Amino acid sequence: MVSTRHNTEGSSNPTDPVAAQLEAIAAKLETMDALKADMAALKRQVAAREKAPFGGGRMEDADSSFSNFNRRPFHKIEFPTFSGGDPRGWILKAEKYFRFYNTMDEEKVDVAAIHLEGDALDFYSWVASEQDITYWEELVSAMQKHFGPPEFQNPDEYLCSVKQTGTVHEYRQEFTRRSARVNQWPDHCLLGVFLNGLKDELKADVRIHKPRSVYKAVNLALEFESKLNCTRPEKKSFSPSHLRPEAKPFSPNTQPTSFNNQPKSDNRGNTRLTEAEKQARYLKGECFRCGAKYGPGHRCQAGTLKLLAADEDQDETVEPDPQESNEETAEISLHAILGRPHPTTMKVHGKINQTEVLILVDGGSTHNFVSDVLVNELKLETQLIEPFGVQIGNGDVIRCGRICKNIPVQVGELTITQDFHPFSLGGADLVLGVQWLATLNTVQANWREMFMIFTIDGKKYKFQGVESGPQKSSTFQHLAVENGRLEASSRGT
CATH class of the missing domain: 1.10.1200 (Non-ribosomal Peptide Synthetase Peptidyl Carrier Protein; Chain A)
Structure with missing residues (x-):
C-alpha cells in the first residue's frame, strides 16, 4: 500500500509543470491576439487620415478626445480648377477652400498651381520662371492683371x-x-x-x-x-390706308421735329446735354433743361440758360503769390495728423533704439514725419534747416524748420534709415510718406487686407498692417495746443 501510494503520487507530479506551461502559452497567445487587433485598428486609422485632405478625415475607432480635437466635416471639398477667363470666381472659391481646411500660407500657391489648366497653367509657368511667387496674394494679383479687366478701367x-x-x-x-x-x-x-x-x-x-x-x-x-410689350401694336401688312399719318395726342413735352443736320436742341435753342452731363445733373438733383434744383411742380424759367452761359464765358484769373510759388511746400494728410484710419493708409509696428513705435505708411504725405513728443522722449538729435511750409489736409500751411537726420527704424527684419521732420502727430509716432515709398521699385499693396509686398536688394519683404486702436485724449489735447500755437505764430508773421 505504501509503495502503491508512492508510485501514484510520483506519477502525478510530472504533469503539473506541463499544465502550467500550457496555461502560460495560452495567456501569451491571447495577449498577442489583442495586440494584433490593436495594430490592425491603428493601421485603419492611419489609412483613413492619409486619404482625407490635410488630415481632415473622420476616424471611427480613435479615442474620443483625439477625434473631437481633429474632427472635420464628413463631406470632402474639391479644390476648384482654373483654365482662364474671369478669375474672380475661382479666387473666391479658392480662399473659401483655404479657410475651410486651414491651409498654411506657404502651401497655398502650390495647392493652387496643381489645379491650373490650359492658358492659366501656361501663364503660371511663364511667371514662375521670371519671378519667385511665394505668397497667395502675389498669385492673385498676377492672375487678375492677366485675365481680369484692363487696369485702366475704373x-x-x-x-x-x-x-x-x-x-x-x-x-x-x-x-x-x-x-x-x-x-x-x-x-x-x-x-x-x-x-x-x-x-x-x-x-x-x-x-x-x-x-x-x-x-x-x-x-x-x-x-x-x-x-x-402687351400694349405695343403689332406690325400690320402694307395697305394704302397706312400711308396716312396717325394723329398724335398733344403733349407739352413733345419736341419739335428737326429737318437739318444740326445737333438736337430743346425748345429754348440750347444744345442737348450728353449722357455724362445728364448723369451729373441727376446726381446733383438738377433739372436736365435749365440746371436748377428739380422738384415737384418745377418749371424751367426763361432766360436761365442764357445767364448760365454768360457766367461760363467769364473766366476768373487768379494770380499766384510769387512768395508761395518760390518756396518748397510739403504735404501731410489730415489722417496722419489726427490718426484716423483711411483706406489708403496702413499702420505697422516698429522699433527705434529698442523702443516700440507705431508707424503710419501714408501715400498722401510727401515727406517723412516724426512726432515731436517722441523726439523729446528719445532725445533725438535735431538740426535747424531753412523753414518751409507744410500744407495739411484742410488747406492750412504750417511752417517747419527742423529735421532729424538718418533715424534707423526697425520693422521686422528690415531696417529703414530715413530723415524725419518733427511734427505734431496723433495716433502714430512716425509717418513714412512718398519720400520713402519713392525709394522702392514695385510695391504690391492691398489696402483692404492691409498688407504691402516689396523687394529691396533682391530680398522680398511683407508689411502686415495692424488695426487702429482708440487714441488717448492727451494726444489730441497736445495736438490742439500745438496747432493753436502754430496758427497764432503764422498770423503774427
Missing part, C-alpha cells in the same frame, strides 16, 4: 456707365456683373445707378413707385416691360 466708373440696351433680364445680368467689381457701395447708390441706366420708356414708371432696393426695382422693371 470699376466705379464702369458701373456708373451701365445702360440698358436689350431686355430688363439682360440689363440685370450686366448690372450684376459690373456691381460685383465694386466694394462698399451703399444700397441707395446702387439703386440710383440701376434706375439711371433703364430705358426712358421704363425709367419714369419705375421711379414713380419709389423702390427702396435694386431687387424691387428689377421686379417693377420686369412688370412694366411685360405690360409695354
Whole structure:
C-alpha cells in the first residue's frame, strides 16, 4: 500500500509543470491576439487620415478626445480648377477652400498651381520662371492683371456707365456683373445707378413707385416691360390706308421735329446735354433743361440758360503769390495728423533704439514725419534747416524748420534709415510718406487686407498692417495746443 501510494503520487507530479506551461502559452497567445487587433485598428486609422485632405478625415475607432480635437466635416471639398477667363470666381472659391481646411500660407500657391489648366497653367509657368511667387496674394494679383479687366478701367466708373440696351433680364445680368467689381457701395447708390441706366420708356414708371432696393426695382422693371410689350401694336401688312399719318395726342413735352443736320436742341435753342452731363445733373438733383434744383411742380424759367452761359464765358484769373510759388511746400494728410484710419493708409509696428513705435505708411504725405513728443522722449538729435511750409489736409500751411537726420527704424527684419521732420502727430509716432515709398521699385499693396509686398536688394519683404486702436485724449489735447500755437505764430508773421 505504501509503495502503491508512492508510485501514484510520483506519477502525478510530472504533469503539473506541463499544465502550467500550457496555461502560460495560452495567456501569451491571447495577449498577442489583442495586440494584433490593436495594430490592425491603428493601421485603419492611419489609412483613413492619409486619404482625407490635410488630415481632415473622420476616424471611427480613435479615442474620443483625439477625434473631437481633429474632427472635420464628413463631406470632402474639391479644390476648384482654373483654365482662364474671369478669375474672380475661382479666387473666391479658392480662399473659401483655404479657410475651410486651414491651409498654411506657404502651401497655398502650390495647392493652387496643381489645379491650373490650359492658358492659366501656361501663364503660371511663364511667371514662375521670371519671378519667385511665394505668397497667395502675389498669385492673385498676377492672375487678375492677366485675365481680369484692363487696369485702366475704373470699376466705379464702369458701373456708373451701365445702360440698358436689350431686355430688363439682360440689363440685370450686366448690372450684376459690373456691381460685383465694386466694394462698399451703399444700397441707395446702387439703386440710383440701376434706375439711371433703364430705358426712358421704363425709367419714369419705375421711379414713380419709389423702390427702396435694386431687387424691387428689377421686379417693377420686369412688370412694366411685360405690360409695354402687351400694349405695343403689332406690325400690320402694307395697305394704302397706312400711308396716312396717325394723329398724335398733344403733349407739352413733345419736341419739335428737326429737318437739318444740326445737333438736337430743346425748345429754348440750347444744345442737348450728353449722357455724362445728364448723369451729373441727376446726381446733383438738377433739372436736365435749365440746371436748377428739380422738384415737384418745377418749371424751367426763361432766360436761365442764357445767364448760365454768360457766367461760363467769364473766366476768373487768379494770380499766384510769387512768395508761395518760390518756396518748397510739403504735404501731410489730415489722417496722419489726427490718426484716423483711411483706406489708403496702413499702420505697422516698429522699433527705434529698442523702443516700440507705431508707424503710419501714408501715400498722401510727401515727406517723412516724426512726432515731436517722441523726439523729446528719445532725445533725438535735431538740426535747424531753412523753414518751409507744410500744407495739411484742410488747406492750412504750417511752417517747419527742423529735421532729424538718418533715424534707423526697425520693422521686422528690415531696417529703414530715413530723415524725419518733427511734427505734431496723433495716433502714430512716425509717418513714412512718398519720400520713402519713392525709394522702392514695385510695391504690391492691398489696402483692404492691409498688407504691402516689396523687394529691396533682391530680398522680398511683407508689411502686415495692424488695426487702429482708440487714441488717448492727451494726444489730441497736445495736438490742439500745438496747432493753436502754430496758427497764432503764422498770423503774427
